[in-house]
Amino acid sequence: MIPTGRFAPTPSGRLHLGNILCAMLAYLSARSKGGRFLLRIEDVDVPRCPRRLAQQCIDDLTWLGFTWDEEPLYQSDRGNVYAAILDRLAEDGHTYPCFCTRAQLMSLAAPNLGDTQVIYQRTCAALTPEEAAERALTRPPATRLRVPDEDISFTDGLFGLQSENLARDCGDFILRRSDGLYGYQLAVVVDDATSCVTEVVRGRDILSATPRQLYLQRLLGYPTPEYVHIPLLVDAQGRRLAKRDKDLDLTALAQRFTPAEILGMLAFSAGLLDDVRPMTLEQLIPLFDWRKVKTDDLRLPARIMK
Numbered sequence: 001m002i003p004t005g006r007f008a009p010t011p012s013g014r015l016h017l018g019n020i021l022c023a024m025l026a027y028l029s030a031r032s033k034g035g036r037f038l039l040r041i042e043d044v045d046v047p048r049c050p051r052r053l054a055q056q057c058i059d060d061l062t063w064l065g066f067t068w069d070e071e072p073l074y075q076s077d078r079g080n081v082y083a084a085i086l087d088r089l090a091e092d093g094h095t096y097p098c099f100c101t102r103a104q105l106m107s108l109a110a111p112n113l114g115d116t117q118v119i120y121q122r123t124c125a126a127l128t129p130e131e132a133a134e135r136a137l138t139r140p141p142a143t144r145l146r147v148p149d150e151d152i153s154f155t156d157g158l159f160g161l162q163s164e165n166l167a168r169d170c171g172d173f174i175l176r177r178s179d180g181l182y183g184y185q186l187a188v189v190v191d192d193a194t195s196c197v198t199e200v201v202r203g204r205d206i207l208s209a210t211p212r213q214l215y216l217q218r219l220l221g222y223p224t225p226e227y228v229h230i231p232l233l234v235d236a237q238g239r240r241l242a243k244r245d246k247d248l249d250l251t252a253l254a255q256r257f258t259p260a261e262i263l264g265m266l267a268f269s270a271g272l273l274d275d276v277r278p279m280t281l282e283q284l285i286p287l288f289d290w291r292k293v294k295t296d297d298l299r300l301p302a303r304i305m306k
C-alpha cells in the first residue's frame, strides 16, 4: 500500500495559518515516506463554499509550493456516490429518517456536548415505516445513523489512545440533512476510503469526530487510516488564533512574507526547526519527523503578528 496523505480544506474563506500548518504537516508526513499527497475540496456545504473560494485555495497552495498527485476531488461533485452509500446503510437497517426540527431538538436536549451540539434522544428512531412515510409528505427528513452503546478507540499519532462511547457521548448523528446536504462524517469517510488514504493529518478540533468515522468505516467495510491530530496554533503570547484574525489569512500574509518565510515560521512553531528561517517544502522533507512535534499548543514567532 503506497502511503497516501491528503489535505481536505473547507473553502468557506481564505486559507488561514492553521490550515497551512495542517497542509504542511500532512504533506511532509506523506512525502517524507515517499508517499502520495492528495487535495480534496470539502465543499459539501455548497452554499457556504463557492467555487471561487475553492479556486483561491488551490492558487494559494500552489503559491506556497504544494503539489498533489491527482486532480483535486470536489465533494460537491460526489452527491451520487454519497447517495449510493447512504442507500446501502439504509438497506442494512443502520439509518432512520428524522423529522425533528431544530427547535424540537434544542428543547429535548440531554446534557450538552457544546452550545450547538446535543445528544439526540432517538425521538424518531421508533417511527414505523408507515408513520415515517406519512410525515415525509409534509417535511423532508434528515437521515440519522444508529450508533452502538460501545467504546470506540483508536491511537492518535500524537495524542495517544482515544476512546468514545458513541451512544453516550455523541448520539445518533446526521448523515444527510433535511435540505439534502450530506454530512461531513459520511463524505470524509467515503472519500478517504475511495482515494485509498492511509494517513489523516488534521486539526485537534476534529479529533472528537474520529470515533464516528471509525464506526462508519466498520459498517462499510473500509480500512481505517492512521490518524494524527495536530495541536492548536497560538500566538507568541499563547493566545488562541481567531478565524476573524484577518492579519493571519493569506490575503494579508502574502503581502508581507514569501512562501518560504511563511513555511519556515510554521516549521519552527511545529518544532521542525530550531530557529526561524525561510524554508521550502522540499527543503523541509528531510527534516520532518513526527517525534519533533509536541502536543502542546504550537506558538508562532512574534514577528508574524503585525
Ligand code: GLU
Pocket: 007, 008, 009, 010, 042, 188, 200, 201, 202, 203, 206
Ligand atoms: N474539512 C475539514 C476542515 O477544513 C477537515 C476535514 C478532515 O481533514 O478530515 O476543517
